[in-house]
Amino acid sequence: MAPHGFLQDPPALGNQLTEDDFLVSLLRRLVPADALDDALPDLEHFGWEVATTIKQLGQQAEREAPTLQQYDAWGARTDTVVTSPAWRELKAVSAREGLVAAAYERRHGVHSRLLQVAKLYCFGASSGLFNCPLAMTDGAARLCELLLEKQGQDAAATQQQQELAAALQDAFRHLTSRDAKLFWTSGQWMTERGGGSDVVGGTETEALAEDPSHTAPGSWFRLHGYKWFTSAADGEISMALARERSASGTANSGSTGRGLTLFLVPVTRDADGRPQGFEVVRLKDKLGTRQLPTAELRLAGMRALKVSPAGRGVPAIAAMVNITRLHNSAAAASFMRRITALAQDYARRRAAFGSLLIHQPLAQRTLGWLHLHTAASLALTLEVAHLQGLLECGGASAEAGHMLRLLTPLAKLFTAKEAVAVVSEGIEFFGGQGYIEGTHLPIILRDAQVLPIWEGTTSVLSLDVLRVLGGSPQAAATFLRQCSARIAAASKAAQTAGGSGSSGAQAPLQQACMALQRSLPGVGSRLEAAVAAPTSPAAQVEARQLAFALARLFVGVLLAEHAAWSGEEEHTLLASEWCQECLAAEGAATSSRLQAEAQAQLHTARVLSGAD
Ligand code: UCC
Ligand code: FAD
Numbered sequence: 047m048a049p050h051g052f053l054q055d056p057p058a059l060g061n062q063l064t065e066d067d068f069l070v071s072l073l074r075r076l077v078p079a080d081a082l083d084d085a086l087p088d089l090e091h092f093g094w095e096v097a098t099t100i101k102q103l104g105q106q107a108e109r110e111a112p113t114l115q116q117y118d119a120w121g122a123r124t125d126t127v128v129t130s131p132a133w134r135e136l137k138a139v140s141a142r143e144g145l146v147a148a149a150y151e152r153r154h155g156v157h158s159r160l161l162q163v164a165k166l167y168c169f170g171a172s173s174g175l176f177n178c179p180l181a182m183t184d185g186a187a188r189l190c191e192l193l194l195e196k197q198g199q200d201a202a203a204t205q206q207q208q209e210l211a212a213a214l215q216d217a218f219r220h221l222t223s224r225d226a227k228l229f230w231t232s233g234q235w236m237t238e239r240g241g242g243s244d245v246v247g248g249t250e251t252e253a254l255a256e257d258p259s260h261t262a263p264g265s266w267f268r269l270h271g272y273k274w275f276t277s278a279a280d281g282e283i284s285m286a287l288a289r290e291r292s293a294s295g296t297a298n299s300g301s302t303g304r305g306l307t308l309f310l311v312p313v314t315r316d317a318d319g320r321p322q323g324f325e326v327v328r329l330k331d332k333l334g335t336r337q338l339p340t341a342e343l344r345l346a347g348m349r350a351l352k353v354s355p356a357g358r359g360v361p362a363i364a365a366m367v368n369i370t371r372l373h374n375s376a377a378a379a380s381f382m383r384r385i386t387a388l389a390q391d392y393a394r395r396r397a398a399f400g401s402l403l404i405h406q407p408l409a410q411r412t413l414g415w416l417h418l419h420t421a422a423s424l425a426l427t428l429e430v431a432h433l434q435g436l437l438e439c440g441g442a443s444a445e446a447g448h449m450l451r452l453l454t455p456l457a458k459l460f461t462a463k464e465a466v467a468v469v470s471e472g473i474e475f476f477g478g479q480g481y482i483e484g485t486h487l488p489i490i491l492r493d494a495q496v497l498p499i500w501e502g503t504t505s506v507l508s509l510d511v512l513r514v515l516g517g518s519p520q521a522a523a524t525f526l527r528q529c530s531a532r533i534a535a536a537s538k539a540a541q542t543a544g545g546s547g548s549s550g551a552q553a554p555l556q557q558a559c560m561a562l563q564r565s566l567p568g569v570g571s572r573l574e575a576a577v578a579a580p581t582s583p584a585a586q587v588e589a590r591q592l593a594f595a596l597a598r599l600f601v602g603v604l605l606a607e608h609a610a611w612s613g614e615e616e617h618t619l620l621a622s623e624w625c626q627e628c629l630a631a632e633g634a635a636t637s638s639r640l641q642a643e644a645q646a647q648l649h650t651a652r653v654l655s656g657a658d
Pocket of ligand 1: 068079111177178181182225234235236237243244246263277360361364365367368370371373499500503506510513517646
């Protein structure tokens with residue numbers, strides 16, 4: 047007998063690939079059979095590792111949070127970031143499993159990125175947040191790759207350009223290595239005390255050329271400033287933004303006169319372990335992500351290699367940020383999947399009012415809701431990964447390029463918010479146990495809460511969506527055309543199947559397609575208003591609603607498309623439930639109604655926010 051006469055079976059975690067039917071089904075549709083057959087054994091093996099040994103490492107890394115030893119026993123400043131052995135082992139595992147490398151080896155051509163993201167999705171919730179340094183490492187690798195491609199086109203390279211190419215090649219080789227001894231992680235130093243959203247306005251760090259006659263990309267600079275948030279403070283390199291200045295103090299900030307420049311920064315220490323050109327001022331005391339060493343750094347003449355033209359740092363680092371935003375989406379879906387899988391298992395072990403939760407209608411509905419919202423985020427994330435893979439292998443049409451640019455911020459902002467809501471609901475499913483540290487459930491909630499904040503907050507990314515719509519007249523039209531064509535194709539497939547799918551449940555899919563179709567004019571009106579005046583106060587006050595409307599519609603399209611392909615009842619129900627729950631309001635939106643609403647909203651926002 048248990049000590050107090052009661053012992054609850056804890057939830058168990060199975061293979062994170064094979065038990066995730068929706069993931070496997072999506073992969074079967076998106077990846078050709080030969081490539082998938084080749085990739086599946088590795089994914090299946092990994093699916094088990096993340097449920098067992100890797101999960102334990104992740105939990106250990108949280109228990110043994112990093113610390114900062116600023117001085118040695120003799121009083122010398124060392125600023126050593128002490129990490130858990132588990133954290134270091136997670137780095138080695140990441141290298142061996144090719145969690146960054148796979149995207150660049152391109153073993154599966156255009157599908158390599160998608161398969162890598164699927165693996166990251168399996169890894170995320172077990173990774174002890176090591177997926178954060180991996181995101182930045184992957185972003186830095188992509189940046190190096192793009193910069194090298196640009197360099198390669200220049201036949202008459204100067205000596206500086208050749209040196210730059212050599213440094214980028216060296217970094218790329220380490221960032222994408224499968225050898226744990228060679229593998230490097232990268233930081234991403236953007237945020238300063240003055241602001242992380244408006245990076246240009248907030249950056250005070252200055253870059254001074256070592257040799258004033260050499261300031262072109264490929265030249266060495268010294269950085270002086272203060273980076274307010276630097277995660278993965280134990281990385282070997284970082285990509286950093288700074289304001290370039292000449293020795294006389296004049297700014298060199300490109301044509302806009304306010305631009306930043308991008309630098310590759312080797313993070314080095316001397317033989318006694320003392321940091322070279324920087325100090326770790328402190329580690330942040332955070333709500334979550336406690337496994338992750340997030341530091342404040344003082345840069346005091348740190349050596350840095352200029353990698354972008356003067357003043358073009360933000361557009362240059364955008365290539366990195368777009369990859370880290372994709373990782374953020376994968377992490378969000380991963381947290382959602384983890385809490386859902388655990389809740390589904392727990393429902394078979396926990397009884398209330400005389401029967402197991404799994405047999406009770408309202409508990410079933412809650413589990414269904416968790417599953418639906420997880421599936422939605424996964425489908426959207428894999429769509430972005432698919433497009434990113436096309437782009438990286440030169441197979442992206444102009445249309446795919448527009449979709450990728452629009453869907454990357456949409457997926458990040460949408461999945462991050464979903465993760466917080468889904469994980470919170472999932473925690474509640476466990477009752478009081480969900481609130482108890484030893485269950486390892488609270489970690490998921492506190493870690494999920496960072497997803498909408500870093501890599502661009504929800505509001506900032508909604509404004510980025512406006513930037514995309516305003517910057518390219520084709521973006522909105524492409525989005526609507528894609529939705530319309532894909533809904534029509536799904537509807538046609540559902541008609542053709544005529545109820546002959548495995549379950550004979552095509553009527554709900556037809557209804558879902560009709561609901562999607564009905565919502566198009568409303569979303570179209572929202573888009574029209576945004577494109578007409580993307581920087582207006584009215585567009586800004588509506589930006590989040592627009593972004594979520596676009597994301598919800600597109601998720602509906604993806605779920606309908608998948609259901610039409612598979613013909614399975616479960617997928618049809620996902621599509622129809624999504625459309626019922628999430629699209630109801632869109633059909634009614636007309637241009638004049640939206641205009642009136644935006645004006646009213648501006649007034650309401652001013653009054654209720656206390657701004658008036
Ligand atoms: O948070 C961070 C690390 C956390 C740890 C890693 C977690 C990874 C996930 C792990 C999962 C567990 S690092 C800090 C991240 N910070 C941000 O993301 C900054 C958020 N703020 C923005 O995104 C803003 O919108 C800014 C900084 C981009 C605004 O800057 P500007 O200079 O005011 O913006 P402009 O003038 O509108 O844009 C400058 C140029 C334009 O191109 P040009 O000059 O050619 O017209 C834009 O089109 O940059 C271009 N641009 C982009 N291009 C801006 N954003 C993008 C983009 N996303 N893609 C392509
Ligand atoms: P602010 O920019 O001051 O924003 C404050 C609020 O204003 C936000 O809610 C924002 O949405 C809102 N806002 C801003 N502009 C507008 C607008 N135009 N309209 C409406 N609302 C607006 N940064 C790095 O560079 N490297 C890292 O490694 C890193 N690691 C991090 C790790 C953790 C755990 C955390 C929490 C943050 C990390 N960050 C890192 C910083 C992160 O990217 C920023 O916190 C984030 O980008 C927001 O910047 P901020 O904190 O300065 O907020």
